[in-house]
Amino acid sequence: MTGETYKRPLNVSFRRGSRAERVYRERAGLPQTEALAPGLKPHKTHDLHYHGGKLIADLHFKNFYVGGTAWHKSDKTHIDAALSAAMADEHLNNVMQQYFPGAISTTFDGSEALPGNPPTTVSQTSIEQMLTTAANQGKLAGSDLKSTVFNFMLPPGTVLNDDTTGSGAKSHQEHDPADARKKSPVPLDDDVDSLHGLGGYHGSIHLNGQTIYYAVGVYSQVEANGTENGIPVFDKPWKNVVATFYHELNEARTDPDVEDAIRAGNDPSAIKFLGWTSKQGEECGDYPVFEAGNDLQLVFQEVELTSGKGTVPVQFQYSNHAHGPEGPVTMPDPKSHTTLPQPA
Structure with missing residues (x-):
């Protein structure tokens, strides 16, 4: 590693107090250039x-x-049903809609x-290889890759x-230090995995002139x-x-092209890829976990669906309106920015 300090936006979920948190918090930042959860x-x-991305x-x-x-x-059935219900829920989306010029849907x-x-x-690397394989096998056919x-x-x-x-096929303990990374902002002796607090991350690849978005998470x-x-x-x-x-x-x-910003490193042009992040490089899901500290149940809760048809497990997202993690609200939060792009 050189002496240059590399600052990168966050696109990962991690547990408070874990190695993953320490590593990513040390590196977090931007490229150079009222329904708050109870108890917070x-x-x-x-x-x-909003940075224009x-x-x-x-x-x-x-x-x-x-x-x-x-x-x-049964696990797959529960996950499919609950995640689709949560992402489409009106009262949950009332929080997220503040970051868009118009209505949102999922x-x-x-x-x-x-x-x-x-x-x-x-x-x-291996998850991006899986995504490439899925694309080459036609598993993404019919999907609008832009959305x-x-x-x-x-x-x-x-x-x-x-x-x-x-491939990343080795365990954390078996990692070969000689297999040095040339571009990663994370030092080899601080590699992180889900046994040390990493929950998941999102990113993108470029394939055949198209951008394909993905997310990965552990059980x-x-x-x-x-x-x-x-x-x-x-x-x-x-x-x-x-x-x-x-x-x-x-x-x-809210920040789909963050991987392009990470790849660009400290190039001042990297910021143009970013959507919504804090000045500390946090995305909408990051600070709520950090703020909850050792009491994650402050922001990880099962909430009633707007329809009244049961509950879904979610993590509260950051709300500019509440200046912190916010649960479902009955009315849309005020828009957070006056210069957002107009809907097509």
């Missing part, structure tokens, strides 16, 4: 600012279940189990890391030996999966 205080310094008002998403043989049918485009046994470890996020749900026991050097649970994989908060792991992807999808719709 407002912090205007973490308000989100792309937004996805009418979001579509599709779920891919990695290592299909390892998934229980459409669930179904799910598919990917064949094969569950991988031991998945890296950023669709493809979710990769990792099965029980699979460890997620942020490695960008190869967060406490393992039999007491080890925590991901961010286990709720009483059932499938609920943790829903909350993780609720976080990632809302970040993906």
Whole structure:
């Protein structure tokens, strides 16, 4: 690593107090150039600012279940139903709508189990290879790539890391220090994975002249030996999966091209890729977890659907209106910016 300080926007979910938090907080920042959750205080310094990048008002998403043989049918059914209901819920979207010039909508485009046994470890490189393979196999056909996020749900026991050097098939302990990264802002001795607080992240690839958006998240649970994989908060792991992807999808719709900003590094032009982030480089889902500290149940909650047909597990998102994490509200929050692009 050189002596240059690399600042990068956050596009990950992590547990408070974990190695993942420490690593990403140390690197967080921008490229150079009133329904607050009970128990939390407002912090205007973490308000989100719009930087001119792309937004996805009418979001579509599709779920891919990695290592299909390892998934229980009931888990997939619960995840599909709860995540689609949460993302389309009116009172939850009343919070997110403040970041868009007009109305927002979300459409669930179904799910598919990917064949094969569950991988031991998945890296950023390997998840992007999965996305490329899915595209080449025609699994993305019919999707509007400009507005669709493809979710990769990792099965029980699979460890997620942020490695960008190869397949990432090795465990964290087996990582070869000689396999140095040339461009990553995270030092080798601070590699992070889901055994050390990483819950998931979102990003994009460029393939055949098109940008394809994705999110990946772990099956967060406490393992039999007491080890925590991901961010286990709720009483059932499938609920943790829903909350993780609720976080990632809302970040993906408000800051979809963050991966291009990360790739650009400290180039001042990198900021043009960003949608909504704080001055600290946080996306809409980041500061709520940090602010909740060791009491994650302040922001990870099951909330009533607007329809009255049950509850869904979500993570509260940052609201400029409340200056902090905000749960569902009955009326749309006021718009947060007067110079947003007008809807097409």
